[in-house]
Amino acid sequence: MSPEPASPAPDTAAPRRLPPPPPAELRYGGRHAKNPLTDASFAQMCRRLPSVLAQTARMAWVIDRRAVLLLASCQLAIGTSAAVLLTATSRAMRWILANGEVADRLHQALPALLVITCASAAGRVATALSSYADGRITPRLTTESDCALVAAVCRMEAAARAEDGCADRQEAAEMGVVRSHVMVQDATRFTAAVVRMVSASGVLSVLHPLLLPLLLLAVVPAGVGAVLHARVSYETHYANVGDRNVRQNLRGWATSVKFTDEIRANGMTSYLVFWYRSISERIDARTLAAAPKMLRIVLVSSAIGGIFLVATWAGLAWLAASGRIEPAIAATAVVAVQTALAALSQLVIYGAAMFHTSLYLADMGGFLDYAAERAPSRGEFTPSRPVEEIRLDEVVYRYPGKETPAVAGVSLTVRSGEILAVVGENGSGKSTLTRLLAAIFLADKGMVSWNGRNVADLDPDSLWDLSGLVPQNFAQWPLSVRDNVTLGQPREAGDDLVWRALEEVGLRDAVEELPGGLDTLLARELWGGTELSGGQWQRLACARALYRRSSLLILDEPTSQMDARGEHAILEEIKTIAAGRITIVVTHQLVNTKIADRIIVMEHGRIAEHGTYDEVAHGGGLFAELLALSTDR
Ligand SMILES: Nc1ncnc2c1ncn2[C@@H]1O[C@H](COP(=O)(O)OP(=O)(O)OP(=O)(O)O)[C@@H](O)[C@H]1O
16 A cells, blocks of 8 residues: 655744844825925025915904904013013113212112013013913914814815825925924013013113114024024925825824734734834934034034124123113113124024924915815716716726726716626725725716716715715724714704614614714724624715715725625615615625626726626626635635
8 A cells, every 4th residue: 555645844933033023114295395495595595484474463462352353462561561671771870870879779769660560560561461361362263273274184185195296295384383392482482582672682782782783693693593504404304294294194093902812912012112113213313413513513503703802892891881872772772782692692593483483384384285286176066866877987986096997987887776797816906996996086088877867067065965985994983873974964854864874784773782872982992982893884974875865976995894684684785775876896806796786897907707697697798707715605
């Protein structure tokens, strides 16, 4: 007897591990937008400040006019109190430094001292009121910017979101929202500094014309330094946009409860931590590389400013020592120089901050314009109800950046009451076809029409009012069960319709068992939330589409996670309600296509076969081959 052939030994030796690959290098700079700093000169940057101020004022004015008026009055009060304070100081000094009895001199100086006290108090009150006004504007300003950004992204054409660089632009725009937290505060402090500086300079010029130019020379280098500093900082930010976008995305995935199992059971934790750290360190490296440059800017500008400041004090000492100004005037000049110096420093700091903010606001404004240009610019016709017929004529659609079209010349007509099944191998264009049928994408070539009218001429909101879609990757909204079904569009019949939709997908019992019934929050990661199983979530996604009772119902792999009972229930329901609507079912479960009146088989973006179940199952083509493979076990 010949020996049994030895079966191959199981491969028990663990393959040698290699170090994980570093995260891909992503660069935003220059490819998708122009760095605004490339050609910006210092003068151009300074010229930008009034427009930033005006932009801030305009944005704030829309939000709270009274608070803006209060802010403006406070700035005026702060400036006036500074001027009054300096003038009164000069008067008080004259008496205090005069000859005579101390009591007499103090008595004479008393009115001026009282004015100083009142001016200081008024200045403080105005400062307090101005931060109150800022507190009234800033939160709403940030909310407005944030909401504008979210709305712009939500309203863009779906196809535009796939454009190269769209996500990076969006990430850059997010920084504009972050900076809107400080823009009013920076603008307020900047204008307060301007007003205070003007008052102090006025007083100083009156005291001696030489003092002001010297003082300006002391602060201008700091101003140039601060703006150059902001420029380097923004350049670093700009270089980091791409990496920050990816990091932010990966952070969401790595820390989401939804992927906990996959990350752990596939041993991915260390890689994710390594990946996150690597990309963070790369961002840090760019930031740190800019630090010596920033240090040089600060040191050089401070040194030049310091030399001029010493010259200012020396000049003042010389004027006093040579008797060119009285000691009382010299004493006032000391206070005025200090005041003007502090105001100028603030002016420089907040001017640079505003300039810095203006760069981020420009990114945000740029993105909002970009998104507005990509908002649906379709016609305004309202589609006639119900949708009786959808027709595709030689429709072609290619994703941005792809060589070949995902749908490459499809002609098709579907009518109300019909169930159309779409099958085909992965990547053959089934989901893209459903996006074209639902007018989520507009055809690059050819035409999709609803009831004879080109979908490009129809108002998208009224059009989508007539459709219901269960996509392949449906959302698991962190909302209550009720809101997950109604998607924020409750009907007059109230919860009855919600329960009916849940019943139709066989989810009623499970929802009744939830602690809060329809009110249960479906988000385990949120306090008080609970979670459904994968199949239950899919049933809920189907319930959403059924609840809409729409003229067009599209189900893309609606039962892939369901048990046989759930799948059967849903297919039965689809058949029951098919009479009043167009139903499109995309599926890889070929047996499920038996419920369809017609089947189309997609291959490389085209319809390869087309007919009833019996016709395609026995046609000897791709469908028959796939069917045979699905039963070959
Ligand atoms: N957002 C996108 N951006 C770029 N290309 C895309 C995008 N979505 C799909 N594609 C490409 O379009 C082609 C068709 O994809 P589609 O999702 O329509 O296929 P499908 O038949 O639904 O596949 P599956 O059975 O895997 O769901 C594929 O080559 C795919 O890579």
